Amino acid sequence: MSLRLVIDELLSEHGVLTSELKDIQKIINEVKHEEPKTKEEKFSFLKPLTDLFGKTNLFISKFRVHEIKEERFIFPEMAERGKESLVHRLLDDHRRIDELLENMRRLLEDYRFERVTAPDLARQMIKAHEEITRIVVEHIKIEDEEFPKLK
Ligand SMILES: [Fe+2]
Ligand SMILES: [Fe+2]
Secondary structure, three states, X not given: OXXXXXXXXXXXXXXXXXXXXXXXXXXXXHOOOOOOOOHXXXXXXXXXXXXXXXXXXXXXHHHHHHHHHHHHHHHHHHHHOOOHHHHHHHHHHHHHHHHHHHHHHHHHHHHHOOOOOHHHHHHHHHHHHHHHHHHHHHHHHHHHHHXXXXX
C-alpha cells in the first residue's frame, strides 16, 4: 500500500469520524442537571449520560484503530521531514483523548458509589466530552492540512 493511499484513507476517515462526533454531541441536549428524586427520574437522569459515555467509548475505539495507522505510517514520515514537534503534539492529543474517556468512566463509577452528586456528574461528564470534541476537531484540522503535503 502506498503512502498516498494510506493518506487518502485517513483523510476520508476524518470525514466519517467528524460526523459521528457531531451526532454524539446531540445527546448533551438530553442531559438533565437537577438531582433526580424518583426511580423514574433517576433512570432518565442516567440514561443520556450512559449513552454519552457508551457512544464516546465506541467512537474512541474506532479512533484508536485510525491512530495506529497514523502512528505507524504517517508520523514517522512527518518527523523525517522536520515536523518532529508537531508529531509530538499530535501524539499527546491521542493520549489525552484516552485519559478523558477514562475520566468519564470514573465519573460514572463515582456516581454509582455516591462520591459525586448528580448535578456535578452531569457538569463534569459534559465538560470531559466537550474537551474530547475540542481536541479531536482541532487535531483533525491540523492533520487535514499536514497529511496532503506528504503526498
Ligand atoms: Fe491523529
Ligand atoms: Fe487522524
